[in-house]
């Protein structure tokens with residue numbers, strides 16, 4: 906159980922596991938920040954491939970609402986504002 910060769914292999918595996926854990930934690934942070942942005946009417950976007958990439962800033966936008974949790978991220982990502990979000994902002 907405690908042979909040096911196995912220990913080394915274990916270290917490598919543990920480092921890989923720790924890295925994966927860190928990446929998952931970072932992703933979870935981005936997703937929750939993206940969801941918070943949507944709820945609060947701040948800029949958010951999706952990481953999924955879009956024909957015309959845009960960002961949203963309305964919680965009541967249909968396309969915005971359709972963004973899956975795993976794909977939602979906070980910020981504009983250098984994209985133009987979604988037409989529906991713009992229209993929603995204009996009415997009211």
Ligand SMILES: [Zn+2]
Nearest residue numbers: 961966987990
């Ligand atoms: Zn929108």
